[in-house]
Amino acid sequence: MGGDRGPRAVLAGMNKVAKKFPNSQFIIHGDKAAIAPPLQRYKLLRQRCQIKHTDQVVSMDAKPSQIIRNGRDSSMWKTIESLKEGFSTVAVSCGNTGALVATSLFNLKKSPGVSRPAIACLCPSSNPAGYNVLLDAGADIRANKDDLLCFSILGNQFAKYGLSINNPRVGILNVGTESHKGRPEIKAAYDLVNQIQENYGFEFVGFVEGTDIFSSAVDVIVTDGFTGNTAIKSSEGAALVIRKNLREAFQYTPFSRIGGFFAYTSLRRFFKKIDPRQSNGGVLLGLEGVVIKSHGGSDPVGIAAAITLGLKLANSKNLC
Amino acid sequence: MGGDRGPRAVLAGMNKVAKKFPNSQFIIHGDKAAIAPPLQRYKLLRQRCQIKHTDQVVSMDAKPSQIIRNGRDSSMWKTIESLKEGFSTVAVSCGNTGALVATSLFNLKKSPGVSRPAIACLCPSSNPAGYNVLLDAGADIRANKDDLLCFSILGNQFAKYGLSINNPRVGILNVGTESHKGRPEIKAAYDLVNQIQENYGFEFVGFVEGTDIFSSAVDVIVTDGFTGNTAIKSSEGAALVIRKNLREAFQYTPFSRIGGFFAYTSLRRFFKKIDPRQSNGGVLLGLEGVVIKSHGGSDPVGIAAAITLGLKLANSKNLC
Numbered sequence: 001m002g003g004d005r006g007p008r009a010v011l012a013g014m015n016k017v018a019k020k021f022p023n024s025q026f027i028i029h030g031d032k033a034a035i036a037p038p039l040q041r042y043k044l045l046r047q048r049c050q051i052k053h054t055d056q057v058v059s060m061d062a063k064p065s066q067i068i069r070n071g072r073d074s075s076m077w078k079t080i081e082s083l084k085e086g087f088s089t090v091a092v093s094c095g096n097t098g099a100l101v102a103t104s105l106f107n108l109k110k111s112p113g114v115s116r117p118a119i120a121c122l123c124p125s126s127n128p129a130g131y132n133v134l135l136d137a138g139a140d141i142r143a144n145k146d147d148l149l150c151f152s153i154l155g156n157q158f159a160k161y162g163l164s165i166n167n168p169r170v171g172i173l174n175v176g177t178e179s180h181k182g183r184p185e186i187k188a189a190y191d192l193v194n195q196i197q198e199n200y201g202f203e204f205v206g207f208v209e210g211t212d213i214f215s216s217a218v219d220v221i222v223t224d225g226f227t228g229n230t231a232i233k234s235s236e237g238a239a240l241v242i243r244k245n246l247r248e249a250f251q252y253t254p255f256s257r258i259g260g261f262f263a264y265t266s267l268r269r270f271f272k273k274i275d276p277r278q279s280n281g282g283v284l285l286g287l288e289g290v291v292i293k294s295h296g297g298s299d300p301v302g303i304a305a306a307i308t309l310g311l312k313l314a315n316s317k318n319l320c
Numbered sequence: 321m322g323g324d325r326g327p328r329a330v331l332a333g334m335n336k337v338a339k340k341f342p343n344s345q346f347i348i349h350g351d352k353a354a355i356a357p358p359l360q361r362y363k364l365l366r367q368r369c370q371i372k373h374t375d376q377v378v379s380m381d382a383k384p385s386q387i388i389r390n391g392r393d394s395s396m397w398k399t400i401e402s403l404k405e406g407f408s409t410v411a412v413s414c415g416n417t418g419a420l421v422a423t424s425l426f427n428l429k430k431s432p433g434v435s436r437p438a439i440a441c442l443c444p445s446s447n448p449a450g451y452n453v454l455l456d457a458g459a460d461i462r463a464n465k466d467d468l469l470c471f472s473i474l475g476n477q478f479a480k481y482g483l484s485i486n487n488p489r490v491g492i493l494n495v496g497t498e499s500h501k502g503r504p505e506i507k508a509a510y511d512l513v514n515q516i517q518e519n520y521g522f523e524f525v526g527f528v529e530g531t532d533i534f535s536s537a538v539d540v541i542v543t544d545g546f547t548g549n550t551a552i553k554s555s556e557g558a559a560l561v562i563r564k565n566l567r568e569a570f571q572y573t574p575f576s577r578i579g580g581f582f583a584y585t586s587l588r589r590f591f592k593k594i595d596p597r598q599s600n601g602g603v604l605l606g607l608e609g610v611v612i613k614s615h616g617g618s619d620p621v622g623i624a625a626a627i628t629l630g631l632k633l634a635n636s637k638n639l640c
Contacts, residue, residue, distance in 0.1 A: 175458055
């Protein structure tokens with residue numbers, strides 16, 4: 001219920017997944033009156049899903065504390081409760097991030113040793129796995145040295161079991177690679193992460209910069225949720241501007257239109273590769289259960305990507 | 321002396337500017353033995369520049385405090401000193417950012433009312449001015465509510481007098497647009513900036529997100545130097561990956577190579593438009609003097625862009 005485009009976009013995304021994964025099954029928590037009519041369009045999905053009616057919806061501007069106090073009948077709460085009680089193996093939401101984190105924290109146990117859960121995002125890179133992992137992408141707006149240490153361990157596990165990277169290279173995001181740079185908690189985390197790398201089976205590459213988020217020099221980028229969220233969204237903003245300019249470039253002259261015609265298939269592949277919708281879906285790490293946060297503004301393609309990510313991770317019990 | 325590519329790249333960049341701006345004159349502070357021989361290549365530049373020899377160079381890993389104590393004979397110090405004493409109207413450096421800020425702060429007066437200077441960066445956007453202004457891009461790693469207020473005023477002035485934008489739209493960078501989100505200092509700054517917008521002749525649009533940095537919904541984006549630096553560098557990282565993928569797309573099949581041939585001119589224009597080198601150069605705002613920070617890794621194209629920015633701003637006395 002929480003996506004900016006409403007239940008219709010979510011259903012269309014689910015239908016894409018239902019087609020691709022014949023064994024997938026769905027429980028939809030939300031307003032039956034808003035969900036049942038558009039669901040009629042999707043015959044395949046209809047057969048494999050059930051609707052659990054809830055009256056209440058968490059709004060995008062609701063504070064996390066409000067959900068804990070008054071949101072227990074909401075579709076979001078019921079979704080996480082269903083995961084907790086074992087009715088579902090993955091929970092996916094397009095709703096309010098703060099509320100989703102608070103609801104998950106309240107209902108699901110923290111994994112042993114985890115100080116603060118984090119949202120991990122996949123960033124396209126030229127690494128063999130095709131992606132780098134950035135965390136925290138916005139589960140919280142702060143992180144102290146112990147949280148950053150915890151994120152390095154969570155990110156290492158995610159890279160190993162979610163992306164099959166042996167001996168992942170872990171870096172801490174900073175404004176420069178020199179060891180004297182950055183905020184005090186980052187410098188303290190540097191020493192902590194440096195000490196544990198061998199025990200946990202990863203390689204600590206030290207400080208990395210914003211330009212490294214998509215580079216092949218690192219697999220896991222550790223940062224606080226404020227910085228991580230801004231970094232991800234800034235890159236998306238840049239990608240959008242570039243797409244727009246490129247489309248315009250191919251309309252500019254008759255020659256460029258001919259060029260666009262010949263390069264059509266390759267350009268389509270290219271646009272798909274850089275499409276942020278294809279890497280939609282942040283994974284809430286550090287809890288006993290797979291919770292996926294989809295972008296609020298996601299369309300069916302993005303929603304399908306987020307659900308698919310959840311399906312792939314559902315069997316990796318080492319992950320969360 | 322401080323650029324990653326050494327004095328040769330700087331000289332080549334200066335030469336580009338010398339050709340384009342017939343009235344430009346240059347003072348080069350640095351090691352004469354390293355500068356004079358390559359300068360021989362550039363006849364035009366040679367006639368319009370003088371070398372002021374210094375033995376000492378500020379290294380990229382030097383701490384700002386070291387420069388204040390022991391760096392007074394360095395090329396960086398002498399460059400700022402020359403600006404202070406009126407021998408030059410603009411100072412440009414590719415060197416250590418922290419040292420440049422510290423040297424500038426020590427030598428140049430703060431503008432009245434400025435709590436903390438900030439580096440302003442130009443981000444390509446579809447606004448009529450062609451750019452948005454983001455500050456702080458890394459003069460410091462922190463900013464409290466009063467600093468963010470100060471940045472909004474500095475950014476407003478820069479947009480007005482540097483980019484000729486009437487009534488600029490100013491936003492504060494946050495993880496969401498809802499007013500309850502974000503760190504305490506950001507929420508406090510929201511109220512402060514909201515109160516002064518009319519007096520200072522700008523429109524406060526509230527919180528903006530990373531995706532807005534390149535959007536036409538805002539002209540000035542205010543944030544702390546840690547977040548700003550990461551946002552800029554992340555976008556550059558994304559742009560680099562996209563460029564690489566696009567070039568590969570045009571090599572993929574014979575058809576796409578034909579497409580690339582026909583679209584060559586439009587693609588060249590496109591690549592120029594999204595080239596981060598073209599918007600290289602951060603302006604240190606809040607001091608009595610125009611100091612430009614160029615990327616350390618800049619090539620001649622980037623260095624020429626940074627110097628050109630300085631030249632354009634040199635006559636805007638309202639700016640700094």
